[in-house]
Amino acid sequence: MPRIIRSALMSSLDQYMAKPEPVPPPRPRQDPKAQLNFRPSLPQELAESYFVGAGYDGERRAVYLKLYEPKSQKIHFWYDNTGHTPYCLSKELPEKLETNQSLVRHPGFVKFERSKRFDALKGEDIPVTVIYARDPLSIGGRPTGCIRDIIKAWEADIRYTENYIYDRRLEPGMSYSIKRGNLVPLQSGSSSINIQTVFEEADPVYQSLLDRWLRLLDFPVPTYRRVAFDIEVHSPIDTRVPDPQEAEYKVICASFASNDNVKKALILKRPGLDVEDAEAPSGLLLDFYETEEELLSAIFRELNDYPFVLTFNGDDFDLRYLFHRAEKLGFTRDKIPIELGRESAGLRYGIHFDLYKFFFNRSIQVYAFSGKYRESTLDAISEALLETGKLEISTPISRLSYSELAAYCYQDAELVLNLTQFDGEVVMKLVTALSRISFLPIEDMSRQGVSGWIRSMLFREHRLRGYIIPRYEEITESKGSTSTIAVIKGKKYKGGMVVDPTPGVHFQVAVLDFASLYPSIIKTWNLGYETILCKHPEDRTNKIPGTDHWVCRKNRAMESQLVGSLRDVRIRWYKPRSKEKSLDPSTLSWYQVVQNALKVVLNASYGVFGSDRFSLYCPPLAESTAAVGRFDITSTIQEAKRLGIEVFYGDTDSLFLGTPDRSRLDDLIHWSKNELGMELEVDKNYRYVALSERKKNYLGVLPDNRVDIKGLTGKKRHTPEFIKATFNQLIEILGQVQTYPDFDQARIKIKDLVQDSYSKLRNRKYSMEDLAFNMMIGKAVAGYTKTTPQHVKAAQQLSDRGNEIKAGDLVSFVKVTGSSGVKPVQLASIHEIDVEKYTEYIRSTFEQVLDAVGLDYEELTGAKKLESFFPGAS
DNA sequence: ATCTATGGCAAGCCGA
């Protein structure tokens, strides 16, 4: 066909794809599976749509993108038309590689191509050979016989869709259109912010990074049309969770809750249950199905309708079960809209977002949601974030009535949906922001940890700059290991510094900290795997204080620039704006989300280099970062003392300082900026701080009487509830103290408090739940070989009675008199409680605080004569 | 089989 004609036909004809077939008209439900063939929309023209997903089509041997068009709220597909092919790199020349028969005869081998890459470890361009392959599995992924097993290959263990995204400079979460069959990025140019004035940066490379982040992070987030779903499976044994691989039992119910107001439960009719009796809980639609085939077909139709499908553990249960169950019932693959991976489950049409995986991620748990939920169960997370827990049912699922079953099943779907809707949809916004920062589509990002996000961001930057991505051992071999000795046995290098506290009560204390300490150090010290311990002899004098390491003066490190620019964008742009009350609520909420997403990534950006599972593992880099941190805080303390400022305490990046007058603190802040290049900020002011001799243990009272408690047993999770409650009352009392003499009053109140608690304990007025210690069991009971801690003893007793305890379970136990010393709450009675042990526990918990404020526990409880260590008290 | 790092405390176990 002549070229001209072909191109004229491009809009109606595509060489790769079958023409879209018209959707068949609805038919009566004779064969429920008949209408399930999934036909993707493959438009030649498409208005601006969000790039939300990517996959590889093995048949067509091409990457496809899932594009979400926000107006119609539908997913459209675009297949690669650039001829991009899987590849890996070799440092050998083609002439040499051609002699390797198993390589050139490999069925997946396509061709060699000479090319160049910048080798950042050497600091020079090197020749490389690009080895193209027929499909990604030929490069790697099969158990044996892959190209990467035949030769020493570079960049051979990156998922192909990720490779594609990096090479094509695609930006997940951003907007694209399709014009004449081609993918076209939205021409937004650069962000509209004047970089130079906000960030005072002259380096053009650095400026372009700042500009990139602002462009990615200021771009709007669409409303994602989505449905949450959940299934219930009949199980003959009430306590057993059905195996999704076997899928041997019937699916009896599925529920859907969507943000376009679908609330329904699909129910399988069962003998002995009368449909007429079923009364739907208000607003919930009940749909009954005669056969399981019909039910599954209806579920699949629903899944094919939504661009986003939310589950809680759908990867490992719901979707997996449905897939295998459908196969068992004779559905052919093309009639099942689910694609199973090894540890994930995807959908043909939409994006599957498994909230369990995302909320389980420790970075998300700790930094994004500041530890509000402790267990990654739907119940615990909803209770913490939505303040609505699950309804408990006592009847086994198999014996519920239709309406009970529907209500029970639906509430899970609704909770899952709500988890993406509360607080102005923060979760969907957060996911979008993280996807843009990591250059990973939502489905991939949400299933990886923060190290995967950082890896992806760095790999992408390597590709962008034409750097070869070093192999793991190249870095460790050329940079060696660490030069400091860790304080804690078994650790690789020395970490942060903790200042010995000055015990006592200190009034008017300012807490200063370095803004993003480690990321700032990575930025100002030009730290990266390529610059630390560089090849240039003249740079050996550029020492990292407190180590034997040096850092390059000539080349800028990519990590330093990336981490530094993310840090700047957070500190100088999003963080201040996230507190500006004058902004409209939705902008404000987006800034808070971005600020938080950046915090999550930045917090991990130093640690990953010290993790031997990280692909750019570089211990001297992590070590140097921590060493500069110690240097910075030590020199700041020195300077503070020189300025006549008292230093009471400090930990890693924070200093507790006396406040002689504000101007002297300003002097210190300026000194830090000028001498260290570090931004020191006043984080908060305490009316008073109580310090004991213990590090990481203190109590600080804020001007509004709120109290910060750090590290004290009374606040820890495992502490029995009654002690926590009493402890909180103690804190309440101390929060009222304004000046020294007020401690007199406080002491009397505390005395009453403690005595009251004692008498309740002796009279067995507390419930078992109040008395229970709650400890997470870190591994299976059998895994404790060295010692048998108390919570393990309790778990053992439960196991003996057939109550299986798994790693990660919370064990509740009480201390009892008798040989074992402990019993799980379920098995103990109030009369066995060991009052002495509990008395002792109260004492030690309270002493931690009372010590610090100079009150003596013995006196308080009347065990010793009344006398105070306190100035101002009699 | 997933996991950024190190420093520090309390409690209890267990062998010397």
Place this chain on the structure above:
DNA sequence: TCGGCTTGCCAT
């Protein structure tokens, strides 16, 4: 009985 070690939880 003492002290080192294990464990869990927390601070940064």
